[in-house]
Amino acid sequence: MDYSKYPAEPFRIKMVEPVKMVSKEERAAVAKESGYNTFLIPSKEVYIDLLTDSGTNAMSDRQWAGMMLGDEAYAGSRNFEHLESTVKELLGVKHVVPTHQGRGAENILSTIAIKPGQYVPGNMYFTTTRFHQEHNGGIFVDIVRDEAHDATIDVPFKGNIDINKLKKLIDEKGAESIAYVCLAVTVNLAGGQPVSMANIKEVSALCREHGIKVFFDATRFAENAYFIKEQEEGYADKTITEIVHEMFSYADGATMSGKKDGIVNIGGFLALNDEELFMAAKEMVVVYEGMPSYGGMAGRDMEALAIGLKESMQFEYIQHRVLQVRYLGERLLEAGVPIVEPVGGHAVFLDARRFCPHLEQKDFPAQALANELFIESGVRSMERGIVSAGRDIKTGENHTPKLETVRLTIPRRVYTYKHMDVVADAVIKLYNHKEDIKGLKFVYEPKQLRFFTARFEHI
Incomplete structure (x- = not known):
């Protein structure tokens, strides 16, 4: 492995949060008490937390300084003006509606843009996105390239x-x-896989020809821009900001969770170019979120998000962010651990089908693997397979995705390469006695977004 490919952290650490490893026996008890659902494990019991990169990032000194400038006015906050101008400048969109987080934007867009019975094609589903689309009468259609599965x-x-x-x-x-x-x-459940500028342009041209709008799920847009710069011809000399601006020129708007590439702990927005949709969105945000000038966010959080969006486009930051994830993936590949290839921008996805070939999909192999990893090492991860996919809204049958994975999601600016080594060593050790991993079954299954609160027991 060529370690010289991976740059050192482009930041200094000013504050630390102590963590400790509890015993394996304690972790086994915690996993059982939590219903073998990693979402239900108390944070204090976790050694390295790779459950998600959503809101788990470390903010910069400038973001923390911006928090002290919070204008908490109920209407007309200065911080909203800063966020609005920043989004318009960086993305080139006309209108901005703040929301408490990304799913708030998904809810509003689905409510105002979908008529019952209409189709909503997309490049692979995401859990909350598809829920809001189906809840508003839409029919999701997967149109991602076959290789993504x-x-x-x-x-x-x-x-x-x-x-x-x-x-x-x-x-x-x-x-x-x-x-x-x-x-x-990027496409989360495909492994954080990017979309090329050429594909964005082609989709946009076809949709404009037929009068169909294109909305980005822009949660990890800066990571996508990095891949375009790194891998697509004609973009090596472009800045991340220039690439992002071009990307959004082909869209009619976007939903955005600021908790990822905005590098904040809470917040999001809906970006729109259409005036009529914008007016409808402003009406809905008052119902579901708050005033159009805060949308469920405190002024201080809007200030931190405005600053974080700018920081996410700094090349040194985004290069380290993507390559740190790739480092973990390369260590696992060298040891023969089956993962989703290529490694994406925010996480390494263990391929639970090949990791646990002795388990059928109905035995929830990814859910089982995620729990065994926690018991083995104190590393918390997330299932992204049949449990996350949920049930067909009409038939009630389980969706059975081709990808059955465990997501090792890397928070931004939180962990070091040494932490990645600890994670890799734990996964490799578990892989060497993978036959001991037992399947799971439901003992409690919520009707909506079951992966968050379901409970399981060993078969």
Whole structure:
């Protein structure tokens, strides 16, 4: 392994939070008490927390300083003006509606843009996104390229939309039956896979030809821009900001969780270019979130988000962020551990099908693997497979995704390469006695977004 490829952390550590490792026996008891659901494990019991990169990031000194400038006025906050101008400048959009986090933006967009019975094609589902689309009468259609569903295929821009699938949908259903195209940059459940600029342009051109709007799930847009700079011809000399600006020029708007590439602990927004949709969104934000000038966010959080968005486009930051994830992936590949390839921008995904070939998908192998990793090492991760996929809204049958994975999600500016070594060593050790991993079954299954609060026991 060539360690020289991986740059040192482009920051100094000013504050620390102590962590400790509890005994394996204690962790086994905690896992059982938590219903073998890593979401229900108390944070104090976790040694290295890779559950999510959502809101778990370390803010910069400038962001913390900005928190002290919070204007908590109920209407017309100075911090909203800063956030609004920053989003307009960096993304090139016309209108900004703040929300408490990304799913607030998803809810509003789905409510104002979907008519019951319309189709919402996208490059692979995401849990909360699909819920809001289906809750508002939409029908999700997966139009990601086929390779995205195969963990073993290592190709660039694996998150691209298959343009022929989109054309077929338009031809068969008619453009008027399509609410909009939801284009995720990057594609989370495919392994954090990016979308090429060429694909974004092609999708945009086809949709504009047919009068169909394109909305980004822009949660990890800066990571996507880094991959374009690194891997797409003609962009090596472009800045991240220039690439981001071009990306958004092909979209009609975006939902954004600021808790990822905004590098904050809470917050999000809905970006729109259409005036009519913007007016409708402002009406809905008052119902679900708060005033259009805060949308469920405190002024101090809007200030931190405005600063974080700018920091996310600094090349030194985003290069280290993506390569730290890649470092963990390369260590696991060297040891023969099956993961989703290529390594994406925010996480390494263990391929639970190949990791636990003795378990069938109905035995929830990814859920079982995530829990065994915690018991083995104190590392908390997340299932992204049949449990997360949920049930078909009409038939009640389990969705059975081809990808059955455990997501090792790296928070931004929180852990060092040594932490990645600890994680890699733990996964490798577990892989060497993988046959001991037992399957799980439900003892409590919520009707909506079950992966958050479900409880399990060993079969």
